[in-house]
Amino acid sequence: MSSTQDSTLKTSLPAFLECHFTWGLDKNDIDLTDLLNRLEEDLNLNTESKARIAQTCRNMGFVKFLLGSNTEALSYFERSVELTKSHGNDCDKLLVVVYGDLAWLYYHMGNFAECKSYLNKLSEINEKYPTVPYAEVLGEKGWTFLKFSRKYYERAKECFKKALELEPDEGEWNAGLAIVLYRTENFFQNSADSTIVDQLRRAVATNPDDDVLKVLLGLRLVRHKEYSEAESLVEQALESSPEHPHVIRYVGMFFRNQGSVDRSIDLLKRALEKVSNSAFIHHQLGLCYKKKIKGAESYHEIKQAREQCIYHLKMAIELKPNFITAMTHLALQYGENQDMSRAEEMFQNAFHKATEINDNYQSVLMYYAKFQETCLRWESAAIKNYITCLKINPKQFEGKKSAEHLERIAKKRIWNNAMDGEAFGILGIVYKEKGEKQKAIECFETALSFVHNEDYLRDLCELRNSLQ
Structure with missing residues (x-):
């Protein structure tokens, strides 16, 4: 094929193709090691339908392409074709x-004849079914x-909604x-405003044999205090799929949240026997084990639980190097174990990763502030970081938790000293970010009557004036 034909073919490729190569999947947004592990896990379990396996093969093919292995990519795409054709005509x-x-x-791969062949096949399908998408x-x-990245969750949501319209x-x-609503819905959203429970119910109704969906519904019902139905769904799922690692791991999460930590550990270890490379488990x-530390009654029990906690968090990070949440949890464990240098190093790694992939920075900041407050006893530094975290997004879980920490610190200081102007200033900032304008103004006014530092007075005046 001439260079002109090559250029023409390349120009025509995106015009009518819908595939992994045209969906804007950026390699920099994806933790390829973790994704590869999860896709291999899905293929090895043999618990999915042929349609799901075919879809997993397509994903795996594209990941292999991103990793530079065109031959393996071709093998997975061809296997996907075989599985898909087994559906029938x-x-x-x-x-x-x-x-x-x-x-x-x-x-x-430079095989333009085969490329053209598949373009012709797509044209035939388009002629047969002209109504798109x-x-x-x-x-x-x-x-x-x-599957590929949490950065794409909103795009996933829109795709599913459009598919369901059809x-x-x-x-x-x-x-x-x-599933995408379960992963993205605000943790603090009231049940009256929630759409996730309704959608999970519909998902279970249209997938009555999917026990993972039943457990996810159970986990969400617990948040809405519908305990009886939640427990019934979880028990059903466990009875129907006692060896399915995805079911077991979510059931383990359910029992941990309910306080049955030992039962959760037993279930998760069972799941780990089947999928040893699961960072999630x-x-x-x-x-x-973090929860067991809190409930331990002796130094020996605390030591044992912390060793296990650190071991599993380290394994999670080893399997998924960009697992920022696990990094922050591990850093806090090092801090509580008085290993401050390793804690600081882990937090700095987490900050670096969060900046590098532009994700989870607010979460790292909240946990770092907690580390400064509880482990280092640097209250002033912790306050500064809690405030920064709050301002990033007051409505996110981390923003709300930072507000709680700041309120607790400020009110404790005011209880000890009713003329602590800085504490009233902190409360003012919290109320301002929460949208409670009048309370914020009152706190700033009180703070101004007690503060003598000129720079801080100027800052407080600016904050108060911004609300008037």
Whole structure:
């Protein structure tokens, strides 16, 4: 093929293709090591339908391409075609994504004849089904965004919603929307405003054999204090899928949240026997042992629990190097174990990772402030970081927790000294960020009557004036 034909072919590729190569999947947004582990785990479990396995093969093919292994990528894409065709004659729409992937892969491999062949196959499908977009493509796009990076969750949500507009009763798209809502819905959202429970119910109704969805619904119902139904769903799921590691790990989370830590540990260790490379399970075990530390009655019990906690958190990070939440939890454990240098080093690593991938910075800042307050006893530094964390996003979980910490510190100081102007200033900032304007003004006015530092007085005046 001439260079002119090559250029023409490349220009035509994105024009009518919907596939991994055209969905804006940025390598820098993806933890490829962790994603590869999770995809291999899905393929090795053999608990999914042929459709899900075919989809996993397509994802794996694209990951192999990103890692520079075109031959392996081709093998996975071809396996996906075989699995998809086993659905029967009415599978053309399901082949759109993988045919697009193959066209792009062959183009990158320099095999323009094969690339053109797959473009022709896609044209035939488009002639057969001219109404686009296809729900099947929107759904797979949603699952891909959901699987590849949390940065793509909003895009996943939109894809599932569009797919459901075309096919409202399709179980796959209902399940996808339920999972992405579960992962993104504000922790503090009131049940009256919540859509996740309704969507999870619909997902369970359209996927009655999916025990993972039942446990997720149970976990969310507990937050809304619907304990009886939650426990019933979790017991059903465990009875139906006693060896399914995804079910077991979420059931383990459920029992930990309910205070049954030892039962949770037993379940999670069972799951770990089947998927030893799961960063998620190691992290959950770390959280279980963290809870055991709090309930321990002797130094020996604390020491044992902390050793296990640190071990599992370290394993989680080893398996998933960008696991920032596990880093902050491990850093705090080092701090509580009086290993301040390792704690500081881990926090700095977490800050670096959060900045590098532009994610989770607010969370790291909150935990670092907690470390400064509780381990280093640097209250002034902790206050500064809690305030910065609060201002990043007052409505996020970390923002709300920072507000709680600041209120506690300020009120304790005021109880000890009713003329502590700085403490009233802290309260003013908290109320200002929470949108409680009048309370904020009153606190700033009180603070101004007690503070004598000129720079701080000027700052307080600016804050007060901004609300008037």
